[in-house]
Amino acid sequence: MAHHSEEDDIEFEASFSGKEEAGIRTRLIALQEKIREANVPVIILLCGVNGSGKNSALGILRDWLDQRQLDLHAYERQDVQKDPIEFRRYWCDTPMNGNTGIFVSSWYSDPMVSHAYGKTDDDALYKRLDECNAFEKVLADSNAIFCKLWFHKNKNDQESFLRALDDDPYEKWRVMPDDWKNCCMAEKFEATTKKIIRYTDKEYAPWFEIETGTFTERLRTAMNVICTRVETQIAALKKEKEKKNGEEKKKKDSLKKPNFVKTLDMKAALSKEEYCEMLPYLRARLNALLMEVKKRGKKVILAFEGPDASGKGGVISRLASSIFVRDCNIFPIAAPTKEEINHNYLWRFWTRLTNQKLLTVFDRTWYGRVLVERIEHFAADKEWKRAYDEINHFEKQLANGRNIVVKFLLYITKDEQMVRFKAREETDYKKWKIGSEDWRNREKWDQYDEAFDDMLTKTNTKHAPWFVVADNNKKYGRIQTMRLLCEYLEKVLDYDPADEVPPPENEKQAGKSKKNKKKKKKSA
Amino acid sequence: MAHHSEEDDIEFEASFSGKEEAGIRTRLIALQEKIREANVPVIILLCGVNGSGKNSALGILRDWLDQRQLDLHAYERQDVQKDPIEFRRYWCDTPMNGNTGIFVSSWYSDPMVSHAYGKTDDDALYKRLDECNAFEKVLADSNAIFCKLWFHKNKNDQESFLRALDDDPYEKWRVMPDDWKNCCMAEKFEATTKKIIRYTDKEYAPWFEIETGTFTERLRTAMNVICTRVETQIAALKKEKEKKNGEEKKKKDSLKKPNFVKTLDMKAALSKEEYCEMLPYLRARLNALLMEVKKRGKKVILAFEGPDASGKGGVISRLASSIFVRDCNIFPIAAPTKEEINHNYLWRFWTRLTNQKLLTVFDRTWYGRVLVERIEHFAADKEWKRAYDEINHFEKQLANGRNIVVKFLLYITKDEQMVRFKAREETDYKKWKIGSEDWRNREKWDQYDEAFDDMLTKTNTKHAPWFVVADNNKKYGRIQTMRLLCEYLEKVLDYDPADEVPPPENEKQAGKSKKNKKKKKKSA
Numbered sequence A, B: 001m002a003h004h005s006e007e008d009d010i011e012f013e014a015s016f017s018g019k020e021e022a023g024i025r026t027r028l029i030a031l032q033e034k035i036r037e038a039n040v041p042v043i044i045l046l047c048g049v050n051g052s053g054k055n056s057a058l059g060i061l062r063d064w065l066d067q068r069q070l071d072l073h074a075y076e077r078q079d080v081q082k083d084p085i086e087f088r089r090y091w092c093d094t095p096m097n098g099n100t101g102i103f104v105s106s107w108y109s110d111p112m113v114s115h116a117y118g119k120t121d122d123d124a125l126y127k128r129l130d131e132c133n134a135f136e137k138v139l140a141d142s143n144a145i146f147c148k149l150w151f152h153k154n155k156n157d158q159e160s161f162l163r164a165l166d167d168d169p170y171e172k173w174r175v176m177p178d179d180w181k182n183c184c185m186a187e188k189f190e191a192t193t194k195k196i197i198r199y200t201d202k203e204y205a206p207w208f209e210i211e212t213g214t215f216t217e218r219l220r221t222a223m224n225v226i227c228t229r230v231e232t233q234i235a236a237l238k239k240e241k242e243k244k245n246g247e248e249k250k251k252k253d254s255l256k257k258p259n260f261v262k263t264l265d266m267k268a269a270l271s272k273e274e275y276c277e278m279l280p281y282l283r284a285r286l287n288a289l290l291m292e293v294k295k296r297g298k299k300v301i302l303a304f305e306g307p308d309a310s311g312k313g314g315v316i317s318r319l320a321s322s323i324f325v326r327d328c329n330i331f332p333i334a335a336p337t338k339e340e341i342n343h344n345y346l347w348r349f350w351t352r353l354t355n356q357k358l359l360t361v362f363d364r365t366w367y368g369r370v371l372v373e374r375i376e377h378f379a380a381d382k383e384w385k386r387a388y389d390e391i392n393h394f395e396k397q398l399a400n401g402r403n404i405v406v407k408f409l410l411y412i413t414k415d416e417q418m419v420r421f422k423a424r425e426e427t428d429y430k431k432w433k434i435g436s437e438d439w440r441n442r443e444k445w446d447q448y449d450e451a452f453d454d455m456l457t458k459t460n461t462k463h464a465p466w467f468v469v470a471d472n473n474k475k476y477g478r479i480q481t482m483r484l485l486c487e488y489l490e491k492v493l494d495y496d497p498a499d500e501v502p503p504p505e506n507e508k509q510a511g512k513s514k515k516n517k518k519k520k521k522k523s524a
Helices: A018-038 A054-064 A077-082 A088-092 A106-116 A122-141 A155-167 A179-184 A186-200 A215-246 A272-295 A312-320 A347-352 A366-370 A381-400 A414-426 A428-433 A436-443 A445-459 A474-493 A505-516 A518-522 B018-038 B054-064 B077-082 B088-092 B106-116 B122-141 B155-167 B179-184 B186-200 B215-246 B272-295 B312-320 B347-352 B366-370 B381-400 B414-426 B428-433 B436-443 B445-459 B474-493 B505-516 B518-522
Strands: A042-048 A070-074 A100-104 A145-151 A207-210 A299-305 A328-332 A359-363 A403-411 A466-470 B042-048 B070-074 B100-104 B145-151 B207-210 B299-305 B328-332 B359-363 B403-411 B466-470
Touching: A018 A054, A018 A215, A018 B428, A042 A054, A042 A106, A054 A070, A054 A100, A054 A145, A054 A215, A054 B312, A077 A106, A088 A347, A100 A106, A106 A122, A106 A186, A122 A145, A122 A186, A122 A381, A145 A186, A145 A215, A155 A179, A155 A186, A179 A186, A186 A207, A207 A215, A272 A299, A272 A312, A272 A474, A299 A312, A299 A366, A312 A328, A312 A359, A312 A403, A312 A474, A312 B054, A347 A359, A366 A381, A366 A445, A381 A403, A381 A445, A403 A445, A403 A474, A414 A428, A414 A436, A428 B018, A436 A445, A445 A466, A466 A474, B018 B054, B018 B215, B042 B054, B042 B106, B054 B070, B054 B100, B054 B145, B054 B215, B077 B106, B088 B347, B100 B106, B106 B122, B106 B186, B122 B145, B122 B186, B122 B381, B145 B186, B145 B215, B155 B179, B155 B186, B179 B186, B186 B207, B207 B215, B272 B299, B272 B312, B272 B474, B299 B312, B299 B366, B312 B328, B312 B359, B312 B403, B312 B474, B347 B359, B366 B381, B366 B445, B381 B403, B381 B445, B403 B445, B403 B474, B414 B428, B414 B436, B436 B445, B445 B466, B466 B474
Parallel strands: A042 A100, A042 A145, A070 A100, A145 A207, A299 A359, A299 A403, A328 A359, A403 A466, B042 B100, B042 B145, B070 B100, B145 B207, B299 B359, B299 B403, B328 B359, B403 B466
Antiparallel strands: none
């Protein structure tokens, strides 16, 4: 077995007796079985300096756990720094329900090192730790079990450990370039560590500190901490679930009257001539604006919501025709796959945002959480109510990561929906677009109205604004969406491509009168 | 509808009558239904110069097909050039069964442009086209339907089209930087095109050439070609399947006697002392060699095969302990997921090779095709027989892409397996490792021996050699594997880290005697 070190070895492997090893391994394997049964994700964080036992703990877990339910994640700090959206990588790597993800240092690594080296001050540290807390909170709220271990090692022990490695020709490869530097700066690291632990020690994601001691003692403690923490949490979750099943709730709230509809002119329409004049112009204008976005090293993310048959696909197709296909990704979002349903609801959007193109369009979005999941009770009350904050924070992260985020609600009247449903049923090549689910959703029209209203009120942020577009007339809806998007990009970029793309005559006049009522941007 | 252009527009959209549009859309939607039923992947390639109708065809397909069964892929030529393994990206993007993938230019783009610009000669062109043919062949062999369209456009038409775009303030964004250059060089492009089409026009992946004409005519032809090709192929596949079901085969071949076992010393063993002396040494040596691999901008891919309980996990764990976790990915390969089973069998290995780390280890591999799939008849005879060539080509691509590929077969005797199975059943924390499948596989021991033998004979290539290790004694197996790997890396790199990592005394003597019998590397 790898973990029985010889007496004369440098101590970086635990030497458990055969009996103790068997005990720990049996407990670990039983733990994985419990995790599978509970169907929740477990996130184990191993932090600490090199030689503190962090890597040995990782080795033991890798050898002793069933690797099929285990993901290991260790990152190069430089790679992570390159990504403008800091947590994208960690989000994509979150384990699925029933699995365990072990992360080495990860989201605490860069805040820690930057602060200890004096490159960032306390304010900057705490601001970054806020992000760590938020990340852990949203996952813990969806039942992820966190177990964060910090392996301490005092300066003297670090030094003699590094010296022993350096002296051994077969072990000196373990000494990393920065190890001696970090050892010298041990006091600074300890001070930063204290701040980090105090600030991010939360009930939903507590820290367990492993104090200096022999390797064997520390690893024994670590394994015990991991097992106890996860066992306790699983038991607590089980109890909570039973309790919840007991209370039969789902009280019917009386419906509020939606506000957003009042401001919409549902009769707005365009003639074919107006449409054909405006489309090439707006396409060119949008293209010029998107090229400017590219030039500035930014990207655009568009979110579309709206009732069934509200014309999202048609609008998106016109928008997308303003750039080459290689610059654009369109994601139609349907019911989640089995893999997706076994992750936090934001995961399937995070993963679609790797290798981002200039323009990313979501045809239905993360707002499903506060729309269909709310109305169909796929999400519990407290889950969808919490989601507004989670979504705002998600979008804020995208915006901080050099993205321009714009959201559109395309709205139609209930009567217009009926006209379109019937047309779909009667047209051979459109039949596939309509199913029993659409008719069921239609029955809940008023509930959706209310949910739209809440969504608009609670998530219309500066970094990711909503625009509501009346789409009873498809030509109007398409032109209006493109126009609003162009105006918004123009404002955000403080750039007007009018020289390159001169507006047609009619638009010039419209532009003038529009400027007088600029305030009403949110409705259309 | 987007595709009715006004009379005065530059012609880059088709103007179908309402009735014709309905006809095409109905046919396309029906086609998707057939593709889903047939459960095969469809790959549509759209090639040609800008303005030839390629992008319009793409737009139509994007608008008219059900996007949920559709993937669009357009690449920046520069991005693709950056990847040392040319086809990795295309492999990962192959559509799953029942889906359609539309690729713009893609694997023909860089060979085409390089040759037309005179940067590569005919020989280089044909060599690259060989790769295109091989890629399409392996997919077509697993029932992918190819439909490759080349949109021609003569120089005069190109020129007037570009001029018209340039003159229109709303359309000139469509002119790409290289468009005029390529137009000037139209004769060269035509000459290259002819060569490409002639060389890669295969029955399993034929070209359909769309000649100059009005946009509407060309798009009509394109849609017709796509539908006809896919419909015909689906019908042919259906017929073939029925025919196959008729012939009841599975004739029992008599078993050949395996050769590889004869050369193995199954009694080879190491004492605990020898093991404990050698492990830190080989770990340090392997580390030094891997750092040298990194310095040279290369990577290492290891493949492990062997009977159940042959000790693959233990060997891999010792190997991996020679570098930091962040430099290493270990992939245990179990039964394929639903998504994996709906792709070519190589897909799940290609996708695991994106974001490659320094060391990638596969615990069971693509050789499953010629082992378990052969023996359990999951693959038809012609499928697994074809697989040896496919695998050699797969590994060749990895090796060409700056990878060092090494394969190990860890072998134990049938008696030793029984000892280990029993130990697993009797040890609490090892019980999960053994199931009824293992016992079933054991019954087919001789068939596996024969399959191992064929595998070793047919896939022991210069760019990806096999090493067979007797692992009845785990200590010997671990040390021997690490030793063989070190020796191979030393040879390939022509680099000996002996100065940095001096061998222990015993090893020095062993090394001397070893040099005398160097030829027998393949067996151990």
